Amino acid sequence: MKNLTSVAVSLALSTALLFALPANVNAAKIKKLSATPTSLRGTWYHLHGKKEGYSKPFIEKIVIGKHSMIDSWQQTREHLKGKHFVVSYYRRDVKFKGYKTRHLNAYFMWNQGDVPAYMSIHLRVSGKYRHVMLQTPQNGPFPIFTTFKPTKSYTISGTYRY
Numbered sequence: 001m002k003n004l005t006s007v008a009v010s011l012a013l014s015t016a017l018l019f020a021l022p023a024n025v026n027a028a029k030i031k032k033l034s035a036t037p038t039s040l041r042g043t044w045y046h047l048h049g050k051k052e053g054y055s056k057p058f059i060e061k062i063v064i065g066k067h068s069m070i071d072s073w074q075q076t077r078e079h080l081k082g083k084h085f086v087v088s089y090y091r092r093d094v095k096f097k098g099y100k101t102r103h104l105n106a107y108f109m110w111n112q113g114d115v116p117a118y119m120s121i122h123l124r125v126s127g128k129y130r131h132v133m134l135q136t137p138q139n140g141p142f143p144i145f146t147t148f149k150p151t152k153s154y155t156i157s158g159t160y161r162y
Contacts, residue, residue: 029090029091030088030089030090031088031089031090032086032087032088032089033086033087033088033089034086034087035066035067035087036064036065036066036067036069036087036107036109037087037105037107037120039120039131040064040107040109040118040120040133041064041065041066042063042064042147043061043062043063043147044061044062044063044064044133044145044146044147045059045060045061045062045145045146045147045148045149045150046059046060046062046135046143046144046145046146046150046153046154047059047060047149047150047151047152047153047154048060048073048143048153049152049153051153051155052140052143052153052155057153058073059149059150060072060073060145061073062133062145064109069109069110087107087108087109088107088108089105089106089107089108089117090105090106090117091103091104091105091106092104092105092106092160092161093160093161094119094158094159094160094161095158095159095161096123096142096156096157096158097156097157097158099123101161102121104119104120104121105119105120106118106119106136107119116135116136116137117135117136118133118134118135118136118145119133119134119136120132120133121133121134123144123156125144125146125154126146126150126154130146130147131147132144132145132146132147132154133145134156140155141155141156141157141158142155142156142157142158143155144156
């Protein structure tokens, strides 16, 4: 009888602990900043072309400031200041095709909805190693944003390491 009560108590405690933990382990690792990192600030361009499923190519322009983000493609403007502007980020290991596994910070600069994260990295683009910005995809390769207006669509295949 004593053994049965100890089993019931341990089962109840483990069930309570299970519901006390966050559903997503990464949710516990998300941190917040009051401003965007300097490595992501500036004007970024990406050419969406036929390789990405668009019939007519167009350039997406993202302007990131200390407390703002303007995206020309989605026609959205986020210009929030003080306690209303929040930059969230998490650290993730990413393995890109042709590169070693990298430890990157993925930054979310909007405060609502299902939004992409952005990563700052140095990659070989157009024959040179350049500072570029990657956007996390819903599926498929990572779009590469450059500081120059590209004439072709740059993407890179990669997988997350958990």
